[in-house]
Amino acid sequence: MIGDELRIFCGGATPELAASVARHLGRELSQGWVSSFPDGESRVQIDESVRGADCYIVQSTCSPVNHNLMELLVFCDALRRASAWRINAVIPYFGYARQDKKVQAREPITGKLVANLLETAGVDRVISVDLHAGQIQGFFDVPVDHLTALGILGSHLEQQDLANSVVVSPDVGRATEARRLANHLGLPIAILYKRRNSPTDTSVTHVIGEVAGMRPIIADDMISTAGTISRAVEALLELGALPDIRVVATHPVFTPPALERLAHPAISEVFVTDTIPYRGDEPKIKVLSVAELLASAIQNVHDNSSVSSLFPS
Known part of the structure; x- marks a missing residue:
């Protein structure tokens, strides 16, 4: 029947x-190849029939x-023109999400x-x-399943010594997620509270909650230059927090000088x-996998089952 066949394709960004x-789903990756023309244009070739496939x-x-x-867009177009029944873009890390509103005049909303x-490329x-x-979910007119890695990160932290620990949100915008992690860990x-001085520079002005004598766990969605993390660490130390700070984040963007700052x-x-590949060898950086979470979401979507059941409470 149409839609019964489930196919998993791999882009060039996150092959591992x-x-x-695919392994968690008990399947092999489907035969689709990505490459580039000599001038850098993306090229996609699908080497098996996907007519009527999910x-x-x-x-x-x-x-x-x-x-x-661009590679993702070309892949979607190839599948659409090959008569795929449904095209699902599994985007573990969604780029351009930081530009979700106009902060100043004449700015784009690239999200x-x-x-x-x-x-337009055909994503369903x-x-x-x-x-x-x-709010990026509302930018789409197709369904968006917004998963969270908080359960994965929280389960790993549960196996550690959490005595005298406190979960710290690096800004007000991440307070809800930090509260969910704090509740998970008890x-x-x-x-x-931070003030943004420029698109890449912030400063901490206030702290809500007790951190003196505590071991902070700073929780954020991504680490880009680690500027926010660096300033949070300095603010926490000035307020008497213990110099035993753990950092948890879903997306290791790690643009310079992030690794130098994380060496604090x-x-x-x-x-x-592993929403973004990290191939460094810094011993204090531990990578946890979201593969099982994504596989479960894909299987539930394919089976028309609940995806919200995968969310931590």
């Missing part, structure tokens, strides 16, 4: 994650962002632009993990996921 997702493309729009986004591009559904801004929460002696461990 796509292969792991197709899933695993592709983060991480660095090089524009290339990986909405990317949503428009994906729908989007599956993503920890969007930088939840810990108190503190919130830092007060940061004992950094936990991230």
Whole structure:
């Protein structure tokens, strides 16, 4: 019947994650290849029939962002023209999400632009993990399954010594997610209030909650330059927090000088996921996989089962 066949395709950005997702589903990756023409144009070739199939493309729009986004769009167009029944874009890390509104005059809203591009290319559904801004779901006119890695990160932290720990939100915007993690771990929460001086520079001005004598767990959705993390660490230390700080984040964007900042002696461990490939060897950075979470979401979507059952309470 139409839609009974489930196919998993792999983009060029996250091949290891796509292969792991397929293994969790007990399947092989479908035969689709991505390459480039000599001038850099993206090229996609699908080497098997997808007519009437339920197709899933695993592709983060991480660095090089524009290339990986274009590759995803070309992949969707290829599947649409090959008569796939449904095209599902599995985007573990959704790039351009930070530009979700106009902060100043004459600025674009590129999160909405990317949503428009994906729908024009033929996407019928989007599956993503920890969007930088939840309202991006509303930018789409197709279903969006917004997963979270909080359960994965929280379950890992539960196996550690959490005595005298406090979950810290690095800004007000992440307070809800930090509270969910704190509830999961049974810990108190503190919130830092930051003032944004420029698109890449912020400063901490207030702290809500007790951190003196505590071991902070800073929780964020992504680490880009680690500027927010660095300033949070300094603010917490000035307020008497112990120099045993753990950092958890879903997306290891890690643009310079992120790794240098994360080497701060007060940061004992950094936990991230594989929504973006990290191939460094910094011993304090531990990578947890979202492959099983994505596989479960794909299977539930394919079976027309509940996806919300995968969300932590």
